[in-house]
Amino acid sequence: MNPYFEIFQAWQPWLGFPRTPPTGTPPALPDELRAAVDPDMLDVFDQMSALSPRMGGMTLRDLLVRHYAWSIPSPEALSAAAHFSGGRILDVGAGNGYWASLLADLGVDVLATDLHPVPNGYMGAAQHYPVQVMDAAEAAAAHPDRTLMMSWPPLDDPMGARALEAYRGDRVIYLGEWGGACGTPALFRALNTEWEHVPSAAAIPRWTGMNDRLVLLNRKRTPDKPR
Numbered sequence: 743m744n745p746y747f748e749i750f751q752a753w754q755p756w757l758g759f760p761r762t763p764p765t766g767t768p769p770a771l772p773d774e775l776r777a778a779v780d781p782d783m784l785d786v787f788d789q790m791s792a793l794s795p796r797m798g799g800m801t802l803r804d805l806l807v808r809h810y811a812w813s814i815p816s817p818e819a820l821s822a823a824a825h826f827s828g829g830r831i832l833d834v835g836a837g838n839g840y841w842a843s844l845l846a847d848l849g850v851d852v853l854a855t856d857l858h859p860v861p862n863g864y865m866g867a868a869q870h871y872p873v874q875v876m877d878a879a880e881a882a883a884a885h886p887d888r889t890l891m892m893s894w895p896p897l898d899d900p901m902g903a904r905a906l907e908a909y910r911g912d913r914v915i916y917l918g919e920w921g922g923a924c925g926t927p928a929l930f931r932a933l934n935t936e937w938e939h940v941p942s943a944a945a946i947p948r949w950t951g952m953n954d955r956l957v958l959l960n961r962k963r964t965p966d967k968p969r
């Protein structure tokens with residue numbers, strides 16, 4: 743079950759600025775989702791949707807990101823991440839654990855952690871998977887045996903760079919914008935210089951105007967920096 747991806751796909755024809763606007767109307771949001779999201783945000787979505795489906799589509803991201811996750815977990819992206827992980831993942835800044843729950847469904851042993859339990863400034867109250875309250879750097883230092891995963895490390899916040907610096911393992915799964923609205927220059931400098939990008943990363947769906955990427959990285963080993 744991956745309702746986030748299914749809703750995104752069903753709405754896709756109405757998202758963005760298609761040359762030829764689709765006819766018909768997008769499917770209604772499921773009742774359980776409507777009951778769970780922030781009522782003020784839902785109200786904005788409903789009012790915009792009443793003007794036109796495309797206007798509704800412009801506010802859909804705000805609703806779904808806070809209820810599910812910031813990156814959209816397509817089956818292709820999930821399977822690439824699961825395969826690359828070697829079966830054990832530490833998700834830092836995991837939010838409500840939506841990605842963690844889907845990766846666990848694929849058989850991955852996922853430890854999800856976040857410093858701020860939901861609801862927090864980024865996520866609504868929904869909880870999709872158990873998330874341990876833990877700072878990202880502390881968690882990364884404690885679990886070198888797991889593949890480090892971070893999705894949408896907060897912009898201008900050293901959380902992502904600190905976690906990477908503390909991590910002694912060999913594999914990283916990065917989700918989010920590469921620079922752009924995520925992390926700090928220090929994070930991307932380290933990822934670009936000390937880590938090797940695995941070229942076969944699967945594409946990941948993108949909300950209009952967003953530049954999400956799924957990037958899989960192996961630690962570079964040099965003679966002066968052996969294991």
Ligand SMILES: C[S@@+](CC[C@H](N)C(=O)[O-])C[C@H]1O[C@@H](n2cnc3c(N)ncnc32)[C@H](O)[C@@H]1O
Nearest residue numbers: 811812835836837856857858864877878893901
């Ligand atoms: C933009 S949200 C992304 C949440 C989730 N990874 C996703 O993609 O849906 C950033 C998350 O980082 C968490 N965070 C911020 N600083 C942190 C820290 N020092 N250690 C662990 N998590 C942190 C926030 O609480 C928030 O849940």
